[in-house]
Amino acid sequence: VKTPHDRCHRTRIEEFFGQYPEFDHNPNGAPWFEFRRMCRFFRWGNDNEERQEARQAFRDALTLEFNRRYGTDADKLEPWQKLCEKVEIDPIPNTVKECRTVRGPFFPPLDSCLM
Numbered sequence: 001v002k003t004p005h006d007r008c009h010r011t012r013i014e015e016f017f018g019q020y021p022e023f024d025h026n027p028n029g030a031p032w033f034e035f036r037r038m039c040r041f042f043r044w045g046n047d048n049e050e051r052q053e054a055r056q057a058f059r060d061a062l063t064l065e066f067n068r069r070y071g072t073d074a075d076k077l078e079p080w081q082k083l084c085e086k087v088e089i090d091p092i093p094n095t096v097k098e099c100r101t102v103r104g105p106f107f108p109p110l111d112s113c114l115m
Helices: 004-008 012-018 031-041 049-070 077-086 096-101
Strands: none
Touching: 012 031, 012 049, 031 049, 049 077, 077 096
16 A cells, blocks of 8 residues: 555656656556666667666666665564555464564465575
C-alpha cells in the first residue's frame, strides 16, 4: 500500500532512469527488466563501458531505494516484516531470525537474496 509520501516521493530508481530522457522508462515495470530494456534501446553490449557505468549507478540506486524503504538495521523486526509482506509471505514471521530464513515458493531464504 502506497502512502501519500510514496506517491509524492520520486524514487531513486526514477531518478536513475531520469538521467536517460531519450529512453521511455515504464515506472510500473520491474526495475531490472527496465534496465535490460534500456540497454537494448541504447544498443549497449555486455562489454560496453557506458553499460557498465550505468549498471553500477543502477545498483547504487536500487540499494539506496531499498535502504529508504526498509532501513539499514538488519536487527530490527519491523523492516523484515515489511519485506516479508512485500514478497507475500503468509503468515508473516514474528522474529528477525524467522524473517531472515523464511522461504517463498520461488526464492531462497530472504537474507541470501539481500547479500
